[in-house]
Amino acid sequence: MSTSRELPPRTGSRAEQERLSRRAQRKLEAERRARQRRRLLVIVPIVIALVAVGIGVWWNQRSAQEVAAVQMPDVSKYTSVPHDGRFLGDPNAPVHVIEWGDYQCPACKSFEQRFFPTILEQYIATGKVRWEFRDFAFIGPESARAAEAAYCALDQGKFWEFHAALYANQTGENVGAFSDRRLEEIARVVGLDVGQFRSCLRDGTHKEDVQQMVREAQSLGVRATPSFSVNGSAPFTIRSLGDLTQRIEEALP
Amino acid sequence: MNRLPRWSLASTALAFAGVGVAGYLTLVAFDQSLLVCGLGDCSTVQNSPYAKIAGVPIALLGLLMYLALFALSLARWRWWQKADVLTSANAGIALAGTLYSAYLTYLELFVIHAICQWCVTSALIVTGLMLVEFWGLRQLLRPAPLSEPVTPPPKRGRRQQPVP
Numbered sequence: 355m356s357t358s359r360e361l362p363p364r365t366g367s368r369a370e371q372e373r374l375s376r377r378a379q380r381k382l383e384a385e386r387r388a389r390q391r392r393r394l395l396v397i398v399p400i401v402i403a404l405v406a407v408g409i410g411v412w413w414n415q416r417s418a419q420e421v422a423a424v425q426m427p428d429v430s431k432y433t434s435v436p437h438d439g440r441f442l443g444d445p446n447a448p449v450h451v452i453e454w455g456d457y458q459c460p461a462c463k464s465f466e467q468r469f470f471p472t473i474l475e476q477y478i479a480t481g482k483v484r485w486e487f488r489d490f491a492f493i494g495p496e497s498a499r500a501a502e503a504a505y506c507a508l509d510q511g512k513f514w515e516f517h518a519a520l521y522a523n524q525t526g527e528n529v530g531a532f533s534d535r536r537l538e539e540i541a542r543v544v545g546l547d548v549g550q551f552r553s554c555l556r557d558g559t560h561k562e563d564v565q566q567m568v569r570e571a572q573s574l575g576v577r578a579t580p581s582f583s584v585n586g587s588a589p590f591t592i593r594s595l596g597d598l599t600q601r602i603e604e605a606l607p
Numbered sequence: 608m609n610r611l612p613r614w615s616l617a618s619t620a621l622a623f624a625g626v627g628v629a630g631y632l633t634l635v636a637f638d639q640s641l642l643v644c645g646l647g648d649c650s651t652v653q654n655s656p657y658a659k660i661a662g663v664p665i666a667l668l669g670l671l672m673y674l675a676l677f678a679l680s681l682a683r684w685r686w687w688q689k690a691d692v693l694t695s696a697n698a699g700i701a702l703a704g705t706l707y708s709a710y711l712t713y714l715e716l717f718v719i720h721a722i723c724q725w726c727v728t729s730a731l732i733v734t735g736l737m738l739v740e741f742w743g744l745r746q747l748l749r750p751a752p753l754s755e756p757v758t759p760p761p762k763r764g765r766r767q768q769p770v771p
Contacts, residue, residue, distance in 0.1 A: 396744065580644075
């Protein structure tokens with residue numbers, strides 16, 4: 355027996371109730387849908403953002419590790435001209451250029467790889483310039499370690515090969531690019547006697563030499579890298595290759 | 608024309624500022640003519656192995672993010688009836704940008720040991736954008752009927768008032 359039968363028979367009331375009930379149901383349903391939509395509009399972007407950031411971080415770490423593989427650059431440009439220790443070119447060349455660099459400095463790498471081949475070809479190979487590289491290791495502990503390692507390579511007669519390999523394997527500043535282990539790997543690809551190199555580095559054979567060179571550069575006024583001096587001029591930085599070639603041209607007899 | 612809420616205007620302005628900052632960082636990332644190293648600057652950060660994802664500079668990804676935020680902000684002005692969906696998308700993008708910026712700032716402080724002031728500026732902008740967008744989303748998703756515009760419909764209420 356239904357309850358409605360017990361209610362006093364009121365014409366239209368039942369239909370009215372059903373209509374109201376349907377409307378209430380529709381309203382409830384609409385509200386439920388709206389609530390669901392609101393929830394989705396908040397949750398979906400948060401979930402997508404978290405997933406995207408997770409993928410981004412993972413991929414970034416993976417990319418950072420990929421560039422850490424040691425590689426050997428083409429060093430024929432150095433070995434094709436007279437070279438002696440830290441010097442490149444004819445000892446009797448009329449112009450003497452000093453470059454102060456830091457193996458961790460991206461601008462030094464940029465200069466080395468993009469502009470130095472032009473200098474080498476036009477001025478050093480032609481006997482006009484004698485080039486000298488000096489350390490101004492200021493960016494961090496790995497700068498000094500890389501400079502010491504280059505000294506150890508110099509002891510084995512492969513300074514310029516090691517110098518080029520350091521820039522080729524520069525992956526960032528104080529991020530382990532020039533850790534002792536990686537410096538040994540670089541020594542290996544350059545063809546150094548790794549045992550001798552290791553003991554040279556471990557014993558800090560050239561630690562004081564590098565510090566002395568940095569102190570000298572500071573006293574001369576070097577404040578950034580790469581800095582240059584042409585025939586004993588005060589150190590200067592450049593904004594384009596033209597800034598340097600102009601100074602060299604002016605110094606040529 | 609209905610007046611747009613202030614948070615929407617603030618969001619567009621922040622996205623525009625972000626385009627400027629990320630645009631500058633992208634130019635630096637692609638600038639191979641950099642010829643001087645100073646101490647702990649943007650070049651240090653941008654030359655770190657963490658500055659790229661699969662060879663693409665993160666600055667460029669940041670620029671694309673700000674452009675998307677800016678475009679969606681403008682679209683929201685044009686199609687206000689879709690403001691909730693567009694704001695939800697913007698909030699998600701800005702949240703991803705904020706979290707990734709937090710990760711990059713951690714790298715700068717504890718791994719690369721250099722702080723790039725423009726990167727920090729970008730991190731602050733995207734954090735501001737995220738807060739504004741989520742605040743706006745909260746405003747839009749208040750339990751009022753979704754079809755009703757957030758900006759008050761002009762003068763409809765007054766017309767219904769009984770004439771004395």
